[in-house]
Amino acid sequence: DAHISFYKQGEFTDLCAGPHLDSTGRIKGNAIKLTACNAAYWRGDSKRETLQRIYGVAFPKKEELDEYLAKLEEAKKRDHRKLGRELGLFMTDELVGRGLPMFLPKGYTVWRILENYIRDKELKLGYQHVLTPCVGTVDLYKTSGHWDHYKNNMYSTVIDDEIYCIKPMNCPGGVMVYRAQPHSYKELPMRVGELGLVHRHELKGALHGLFRVRCFTQDDAHIFMRRDQIEEEIMGVVHLINEVYQKFGFKYFIELSTRPEDSMGSDEDWEAATQGLKGALDKLGLPYTINEGDGAFYGPKIDFHLEDSIGRTWQCGTIQLDFQMPLNFGLEYVDENGEKQRPIMIHRVCFGSIERFIGILTEHFAGKFPVWLAPTQVKVLLVSEKSEAWGQEVYEALKAAKVRVEFDNRNEKIGYKIRQAQLVDRVPYMVIIGEKEAEDKTVSLRYRDTTATEVMTLDDFIAKVVTETRERA
Structure with a gap:
């Protein structure tokens, strides 16, 4: 059922997703630059022919090309992999494994400062902090929905003839903490934070310094609340994320990501969750764009895209509204009439992952961390x-x-x-x-x-x- 597109210019016909310019005359000869040339096997098969892959860019004006190349050169100088070595922040080693960074004393100093910073802010806002295991039974992840919707990105093993998984996300543990005891409506909202270590399988070609790794720590929090508290809690999280990003001098823009094809839950729940996120953003007067089909499998989300000091954007913070996981785990609270009700859940991160955020900060500040964050002051x-x-x-x-x-x-x-x-x-x-x-x-x-x-x-x-x-x- 896929759509196949062809683009034709002169005698050249290209089978590609496009788009192409209607005329190559729009490209000026002094605004073209070949950026790379390397070998690639046909269809990725090392037994087949070697092809040459040529990369290049073109702009309407030479000034725009010069600006782009200058930004590329500045980005090379700020590359966190280069600065990480020079500043003694982190290291990797093939013997340990790809995508598994190790933080050195100075890098771990930055790590701990960021950890204490976000934890202090959360404590002032009434968050409680927990710590959950890195390994759980496959039944835990079947109940959460991860096994059906996220299995290809998970690591698993067999222990005592049972399948166990290394956790890819912290939320099942947070849910189990809530489920461990009964709750009254008076206790809600209940804000539970966890700086939890997670592991996800990433293709080796996608791994990149601290930006894309297989092992990382998320500054997760899960908020359990009543339906009438949705807007207020979302607005509170938006204020927190805004304060964090302002502290580091980041501008940002917001996307609202809606239901993907691979998802769980009823249309009614998805619509209610999406409207809850929209209502909070509208009430705050924040502009946002709709990113169709890019929500989590259990609910829609608000994504925060940071802009760094040289104009690049990074997706970091997220707010996800979830009706499904409380249902899957049978979460309850007792309302003012003594009746059992189902709570609603927010999944939230500010940094995204501490590893990735350190990489972004290293490039944003070009290694010149502010006094409070500098490993050596x-x-x-x-x-x-x-x-x-x-x-x-x-x-x-x-x-x-x-x-x-x-x-x-x-x-x-x-x-x-x-x-x-x-x-x-x-x-x-x-x-x-x-x-x-x-x-x-x-x-x-x-x-x-x-x-x-x-x-x-x-x-x-x-x-x-x-x-x-x-x-x-």
């Missing part, structure tokens, strides 16, 4: 060994104040140390300690993005860094 640079005692005292005082600090007392020229701290390590603050600073008991402060130096007392500098860290500035 301060580097103490010694001019010579004559001032080492004061340098050591400064270092110890910063450590005592819980500032993330390193002490560079190598026998190298101070210019070299500054360049490495500023351009390679991308440290926000460099504290230069020479004989004058040792004599006056001061510090010479140099900022990452300037060549200016500022002299201040050690106490004032510590107060500055501590304040910026506490206020996440």
